[in-house]
Amino acid sequence: METSRHLLFFFFLPAVLALALIADAETNAGDAAAMRALSRSLGADRTLGWSPNSDPCDWRHVTCVDGRVTAIQIGNQSIVGTLPPELPNLTALTRLELQSNGIFGELPSLAGLSSLQTLFLHDNDFDFIPSGFFSGLTSLTTVYLDNNPFQSWEIPESLRDAGGLVNFSANSANVTGSVPNFFATAFPSLNLLALAFNSLTGQIPASFAGTGIRSLWLNNQMGSSLSGGIAVVQNMTGLEELWLHSNSFNGPLPDFSGLTKLRDLQLRDNQFTGPVPSSLTSLKSLAKLTLTNNLLQGPVPVFPVSVKDLDLDPKSESFCLQKPGIPCDPRVDVLLSIASSFGYPLRFSDNWKGNDPCNGGWLGITCDNDGKITVINFQKMGLNGSISQEFARLTSLQMLLLSNNNLTGTIPSALTTLSSLKELDVSDNSLSGKVPSFAKERYFENAGELRYR
Numbered sequence: 001m002e003t004s005r006h007l008l009f010f011f012f013l014p015a016v017l018a019l020a021l022i023a024d025a026e027t028n029a030g031d032a033a034a035m036r037a038l039s040r041s042l043g044a045d046r047t048l049g050w051s052p053n054s055d056p057c058d059w060r061h062v063t064c065v066d067g068r069v070t071a072i073q074i075g076n077q078s079i080v081g082t083l084p085p086e087l088p089n090l091t092a093l094t095r096l097e098l099q100s101n102g103i104f105g106e107l108p109s110l111a112g113l114s115s116l117q118t119l120f121l122h123d124n125d126f127d128f129i130p131s132g133f134f135s136g137l138t139s140l141t142t143v144y145l146d147n148n149p150f151q152s153w154e155i156p157e158s159l160r161d162a163g164g165l166v167n168f169s170a171n172s173a174n175v176t177g178s179v180p181n182f183f184a185t186a187f188p189s190l191n192l193l194a195l196a197f198n199s200l201t202g203q204i205p206a207s208f209a210g211t212g213i214r215s216l217w218l219n220n221q222m223g224s225s226l227s228g229g230i231a232v233v234q235n236m237t238g239l240e241e242l243w244l245h246s247n248s249f250n251g252p253l254p255d256f257s258g259l260t261k262l263r264d265l266q267l268r269d270n271q272f273t274g275p276v277p278s279s280l281t282s283l284k285s286l287a288k289l290t291l292t293n294n295l296l297q298g299p300v301p302v303f304p305v306s307v308k309d310l311d312l313d314p315k316s317e318s319f320c321l322q323k324p325g326i327p328c329d330p331r332v333d334v335l336l337s338i339a340s341s342f343g344y345p346l347r348f349s350d351n352w353k354g355n356d357p358c359n360g361g362w363l364g365i366t367c368d369n370d371g372k373i374t375v376i377n378f379q380k381m382g383l384n385g386s387i388s389q390e391f392a393r394l395t396s397l398q399m400l401l402l403s404n405n406n407l408t409g410t411i412p413s414a415l416t417t418l419s420s421l422k423e424l425d426v427s428d429n430s431l432s433g434k435v436p437s438f439a440k441e442r443y444f445e446n447a448g449e450l451r452y453r
Helices: 002-025 029-042 157-161 231-235 330-340 346-351 389-393 413-417
Strands: 062-065 068-073 095-097 102-106 118-120 125-128 142-144 167-169 176-178 192-194 199-201 215-217 241-243 248-252 264-266 271-275 288-290 295-297 309-311 365-367 373-377 384-386 399-401 406-409 423-425 449-451
Touching: 029 068, 271 330, 271 346, 295 346, 330 389, 389 413
Parallel strands: 068 095, 095 118, 102 125, 118 142, 142 167, 167 192, 176 199, 192 215, 215 241, 241 264, 248 271, 264 288, 271 295, 288 309, 373 399, 384 406, 399 423, 423 449
Antiparallel strands: 062 068, 365 373
16 A cells, blocks of 8 residues: 555656646746737737737747746738837847838837847838837847838947847838947947948948958948948958948049958949959959949959959940950050049049040140140149159150149159159148259249249
């Protein structure tokens, strides 16, 4: 009889333990209330079968640990509704995946969800994101907010709380303002930054140099768009994808030689000037490139067959010729070398077209009947940079007029070798140093003049 009691206890004990475990697994009361509020707001009893009479930890697409809701994964479920204010009460939540539904209205602040790691809200109809939305999200690594009709908003400083951020995507999310500097300084593990199809302005922050970002999408900004040069990217050596197309970026293309992982480069529909650098044509990793609709100069570049997807229409640029690989006229080469010291000004690229600077009305250029450049008049053009010694290669030059610009540096001593030069005017700039010693008989006895102020 005693043995039977022991056997009965042996078989009964696991059942008791199982019931205890089930009881322990029941959803935390606060989480249960928040989940039922979420179900009502989304009509999830119909679309997902979330019964109000069952335990939320038993619901489809819901994960619990020790009775706490840790994941809600209801993306692509044809859900229509709003999010309740109780949602932030799910303080153990690590994954919130609501993407590709018809959820609309204001996002509740998720401030304080310190365990939240993954946030998928993209492809819905949310129309407002509160300023404190990211406060205290210290575990956040992945955020997708794309394709929501938000009221205009700027990415808040509070996002800095997510120091381990790896992926941040807010394409077509009505983001305004500038690209925040803290994306470079606060997130050492950031791989993806996608802010395309917004209304950002300004430049790419200089602090982005040296970051480990692999994919940077800043293309198709609305309004005044992003602008300025892109020299900063030459030091973003981890880049694999760089999408800057359809903006107002300008100036020369940078040195790409250090971007040995770059495979996808989108630069079309900007205002880039100057020649295509050899560091780009020789980039072995590159497979996809767009350059059409800029104001690129020099010869049409030749790319290797490894660039399988190339978008470059020579007719949309300011190349000297239309066929790849054919060098420019030597006079064009000299003028482009001179323009490089001014940062390849947009007005030059827009005007200097073709392969004959003496037969196309090139801005600031005058030639004699033999096709030799005799006068360069760049006065009052707002030029920045320095005076290039390449002027000395124009051996027939008689007048060099550079006054009323913003030039710095010195007057190159190479200019003293120009035996035909009669007038040099560099007044009203910010030049420094000594004036080179020009031959008196060349300048003063022949009524030439040197103006330097």
